[in-house]
Amino acid sequence: MFSLFQISRLLTIIPIFAVVISQAQTHQQSQSKPKASEKMRELVCDISQYARRIKPDFIIIPQNGIELAFNNLDPKEKLHAEYLSAIDGQAVEDLFFDGKLKTDTYRLGMLREFRRHKQVLFSDHVTKDAAIEKVAALGLKENFLFFTRTKSNEHYHTIPDKIIDENNRDISNLGDAKNYLYLINASAFSAKKTYLDALAATNYDLLIIDLYYNNVLLTEQDIQPLKTKANGGKRLVLSYMNIGAAENWRPYWKNGWKINNPVWIKKKYHGYEDELYVAYWHPDWQKIITGNKDSYIKKILDSGFDGAFLDNIEAYYALYH
Secondary structure, three states: OOOHHHHHHHHHHHHHHHHHHHHHHHHHHHHHHHHHHHHHHHHHHHHHHHHHHHOOOOEEEEEOOHHHHEHHHOOOOOEOHHHHHHOOEEEEEOOOEOOOEOOOHHHHHHHHHHHOOOEEEEEEEOOOHHHHHHHHHHHHHHOOEEEEEOHHHOOOOOOOOOOOOOOOOOOOOHHHOOOOEEEOOOOOOOOHHHHHHHHHOOOOOEEEEOOEEOOEEOOHHHHHHHHEOOOOOEOEEEEEEEOOEEEOOOOOOOOOOEOOEOOOEEEEOOOOOOEEEEOOOOHHHHHHHOOOOOOHHHHHHHOOOOEEEEEOOOHHHHOOO
């Protein structure tokens, strides 16, 4: 048994030991985040290089993680040249509205610098109808493309009635676009034909949709008609692709997968119970995503999409916080 003196000494040492552990963990996180961010930047570049070897004008748009566009994740430094050349634009969520009108000035500063070179898209979940026009005006002032997610459309599953800056111009590249539709959840549509007809009946300059309709792979025959707006103008069609988290309804998912099985499935994605953050630098995950004829990006190419919209780019941050 411990003496009173020994217990007293232990009580003195334990808090010090806890502080040391905490400091070590903080140091490890601070060291790991830059390495993880570099790996994400490399993955985006690898996807772009692979896709453009097959289709040179293939469009790549990452969502969130705007820090990757800058050397050392530092907005005071120059833009990262290789990464900038690998992508065609940058998308972000909840820039001007996050529960209320509140501009994220930190990200806005980076996006303004980025916009001098490439297009910026933002989708704010504007839960108050009275704020929609104000958010749209803020985006227009910055020359950003804006998609409104109203209170009933948090998860990108409906087509809004109104299009901002609707036009009949031909859209041949991302810089031509004045608006876009972000619709990656087709649950509101009872059949694939109903879904595709609804998309075809719109005049959006850019469509961002899923590669699948209810786990049925969309084909080139499905996608090609969508490249013409209802008013006759040409438009671009991009496929959503999650590269920072695994989704348990995708064809690549195997029974029994969970955190640490396989080892590259790393962490719960709070708020999205069917998704899990992955060690996206792991070869097995990258094999699923890119670089071969069975990869996700190859399926997007084979289906005739004009580009890919890469989500959960900021996974490098989520994994270490």
